Amino acid sequence: MATSTKPPRTDRRVSGSTPRAPRRVGFSQTLGRWDVKVSPYLYISPFFLLFALTGLFPLLYTAYVSMHQWHLIGGQGEFVGFENYAYVLQEPNFWKGIRNTFSIFLISTIPQLLIAIVLAALLDANLRAKTFWRMGVLLPYVVAPVAVSLIFGRLFSDQYGIINTLLGNIGIDPIGWHSDILPSHVAIASMVNFRWTGYNTLILLAAMQAIPRDLYEAAVIDGASRVRQFFSITVPMLRPTIIFVVITSTIGGLQIFDEPRLFDQLGQGGPSRQWMTATMYIYEVGWGNQKSFGRAAAVAWILFLIIIVVGLINFSLTRRIASETSTKSRKKVRR
Amino acid sequence: MSAPSVPVIAQTAGRGAARAAARKRGGPQGSDRRPGWVTYVILGLAIVASILPLYYAFLLASSTSQYIAQNPIPSLIPQGHFFENVSRVLNSDIKFWQAVGNSVIVAVVTSLSVVLFSTLAGFSFSKLRFRGRNGLLVFVIATTAVPTQLGIVPLFIVMSELGWTGKLIAVIVPGLVTAFGVFWMTQYLESALPYELIEAARVDGASMIRTFWHVALPAARPAAFMLGLFTFVGSWTSFFWPFIVLGSSNPTLPVAVQLLQATYFKDMALIMAGVTVSVIPLIILFFVAGRQLVAGIMQGAVKG
Numbered sequence: 357m358a359t360s361t362k363p364p365r366t367d368r369r370v371s372g373s374t375p376r377a378p379r380r381v382g383f384s385q386t387l388g389r390w391d392v393k394v395s396p397y398l399y400i401s402p403f404f405l406l407f408a409l410t411g412l413f414p415l416l417y418t419a420y421v422s423m424h425q426w427h428l429i430g431g432q433g434e435f436v437g438f439e440n441y442a443y444v445l446q447e448p449n450f451w452k453g454i455r456n457t458f459s460i461f462l463i464s465t466i467p468q469l470l471i472a473i474v475l476a477a478l479l480d481a482n483l484r485a486k487t488f489w490r491m492g493v494l495l496p497y498v499v500a501p502v503a504v505s506l507i508f509g510r511l512f513s514d515q516y517g518i519i520n521t522l523l524g525n526i527g528i529d530p531i532g533w534h535s536d537i538l539p540s541h542v543a544i545a546s547m548v549n550f551r552w553t554g555y556n557t558l559i560l561l562a563a564m565q566a567i568p569r570d571l572y573e574a575a576v577i578d579g580a581s582r583v584r585q586f587f588s589i590t591v592p593m594l595r596p597t598i599i600f601v602v603i604t605s606t607i608g609g610l611q612i613f614d615e616p617r618l619f620d621q622l623g624q625g626g627p628s629r630q631w632m633t634a635t636m637y638i639y640e641v642g643w644g645n646q647k648s649f650g651r652a653a654a655v656a657w658i659l660f661l662i663i664i665v666v667g668l669i670n671f672s673l674t675r676r677i678a679s680e681t682s683t684k685s686r687k688k689v690r691r
Numbered sequence: 692m693s694a695p696s697v698p699v700i701a702q703t704a705g706r707g708a709a710r711a712a713a714r715k716r717g718g719p720q721g722s723d724r725r726p727g728w729v730t731y732v733i734l735g736l737a738i739v740a741s742i743l744p745l746y747y748a749f750l751l752a753s754s755t756s757q758y759i760a761q762n763p764i765p766s767l768i769p770q771g772h773f774f775e776n777v778s779r780v781l782n783s784d785i786k787f788w789q790a791v792g793n794s795v796i797v798a799v800v801t802s803l804s805v806v807l808f809s810t811l812a813g814f815s816f817s818k819l820r821f822r823g824r825n826g827l828l829v830f831v832i833a834t835t836a837v838p839t840q841l842g843i844v845p846l847f848i849v850m851s852e853l854g855w856t857g858k859l860i861a862v863i864v865p866g867l868v869t870a871f872g873v874f875w876m877t878q879y880l881e882s883a884l885p886y887e888l889i890e891a892a893r894v895d896g897a898s899m900i901r902t903f904w905h906v907a908l909p910a911a912r913p914a915a916f917m918l919g920l921f922t923f924v925g926s927w928t929s930f931f932w933p934f935i936v937l938g939s940s941n942p943t944l945p946v947a948v949q950l951l952q953a954t955y956f957k958d959m960a961l962i963m964a965g966v967t968v969s970v971i972p973l974i975i976l977f978f979v980a981g982r983q984l985v986a987g988i989m990q991g992a993v994k995g
Binding site: 388391392393395396397399400402403404406407409410411412413414415417418420421475478479481482483484487489490491492493494495496497498499500501502503504506507508510511513516517518520521522550553554558559561562565603607610611613614617618621623635638639642643649652653656657659660663667 | 725726730731733734737738740741742744745747748751759760763764765808809811812814815816819820821824827831834836837838839840841842843844845846847848849864865867868870873898899900903924927928930931935944945948949952953956959962963966969970973974976977981982984985988989990
């Protein structure tokens with residue numbers, strides 16, 4: 357894309373500006389030059405100002421806060437170094453939060469992306485009423501996580517839930533969706549999947565549609581089956597999009613708050629914190645009983661580092677998986 | 692590929708080639724063969740799974756609380772108490788109307804501002820030349836990987852220093868422009884806005900901002916519409932930050948809905964009425980603009 361537009365652009369600039377230059381004189385020309393020089397920076401400045409104010413500064417300031425005693429109402433206290441980190445790291449609830457976050461993240465992300473890629477492959481076929489199917493799949497995306505978790509919280513209710521009732525009808529003992537660790541994680545993961553599967557499906561579908569159809573035609577002539585085509589052409593060609601989807605799901609998944617927070621009315625992640633996530637722990641430490649911003653900031657920084665590490669692992673992993681299946685066909689594809 | 696050539700290929704090159712030729716006749720979209728019924732069944736199940744939880748919420752919202760307490764499985768036909776339950780929500784001590792108003796204000800303001808600022812930045816990144824352009828663009832993309840939620844503690848401190856806690860401005864300001872939006876518009880304008888148009892406007896003596904307003908912004912309309920929709924949905928459904936910085940005194944809709952459960956946790960009909968009412972505006976928006984939303988995702992990801 358970029359290579360095709362660049363050469364004509366420089367040509368045009370030269371030829372376009374030569375007849376234009378003599379027309380302008382004096383003040384308006386100086387003004388025009390300034391306009392050309394300053395405008396680009398002016399136009400991108402809102403983003404950078406806002407990011408500095410609400411993204412970068414808070415992140416760095418979090419590190420500062422985490423080294424201090426800091427109370428929600430009392431404000432800044434004395435410098436304590438890494439004491440907050442030490443405190444947090446020996447809190448059992450912190451580790452529960454990390455465990456739950458990872459468990460919910462894995463239970464939701466892996467099936468979600470697998471389902472999404474299959475659905476996308478199905479939607480990529482020459483369907484009747486394409487838009488209907490695509491819209492239908494995307495519908496849950498407009499439902500707020502808060503609404504999703506209230507609905508699913510009821511569906512998965514231990515005693516009055518429709519799911520346990522149905523299970524009871526076919527002779528299965530009720531499952532402790534709100535009392536046991538793994539079932540509660542499964543229930544919360546299902547909320548995440550409900551909302552995001554369709555979204556990821558459409559992202560993957562869009563990337564699929566950009567794959568040149570000649571590749572499939574060549575594969576058909578070579579006698580490749582549909583499954584073979586999927587693994588040898590579709591998956592490798594989707595690599596950048598798969599990486600994108602995995603990274604965004606990781607960042608989102610490791611910060612999960614809304615769904616587990618509203619899974620019951622108390623919002624503490626269960627009587628023994630079975631489904632309390634790391635972000636919920638940040639909230640509890642900062643705005644709950646302790647009201648310690650110092651400790652909350654320490655948790656935030658630990659979580660930030662974890663997200664970066666997991667993101668990097670994911671990145672290299674997806675890269676490797678997607679390229680291993682396909683070194684051959686990619687050569688063909690990319691020439 | 693003209694039609695008569697197909698049988699010839701079938702004779703000389705076997706079934707696969709004939710099918711490939713048949714595909715090609717279908718045009719650049721590829722296969723014109725309709726998929727089998729299995730595809731439709733699986734997709735149908737996916738759509739049932741998307742709709743069923745919402746219908747379930749509506750069923751509970753149209754029942755009485757006593758009925759729900761006695762029957763785990765609601766009647767499959769709506770019971771007709773929906774409006775009664777909705778009016779109970781509206782008359783409860785949760786500030787529901789205020790929440791609706793707040794959500795509308797926040798969503799509209801952030802959508803408009805994200806579209807404006809992102810298009811400005813996208814115009815600049817894609818079509819103007821300036822020192823450090825590539826580096827800055829990479830920086831913008833890199834910031835999408837920074838989980839901003841993790842900065843909530845200092846962000847909250849900043850907001851309370853400014854005296855903004857409990858006020859809508861605390862929710863609006865951090866959402867005024869997004870890295871995603873900048874990246875999105877850059878990608879779109881890169882191919883959708885020809886240099887000729889900009890040059891023409893410049894030759895006619897238009898200033899940069901005039902060029903932006905009369906040339907770039909109209910060209911950006913499809914992607915801008917899409918970005919606006921996305922931002923609207925994101926803003927309408929976001930909970931964590933409004934919950935922290937606004938609290939229950941001046942809630943947005945998700946915060947108010949959450950309050951329903953915290954306050955009336957046994958009154959399922961009431962809670963689900965609140966849930967349903969909070970979902971309806973976006974469902975309507977989805978039916979009005981969903982086609983563009985879907986088309987926009989297609990367009991964006993192809994380029995991205």
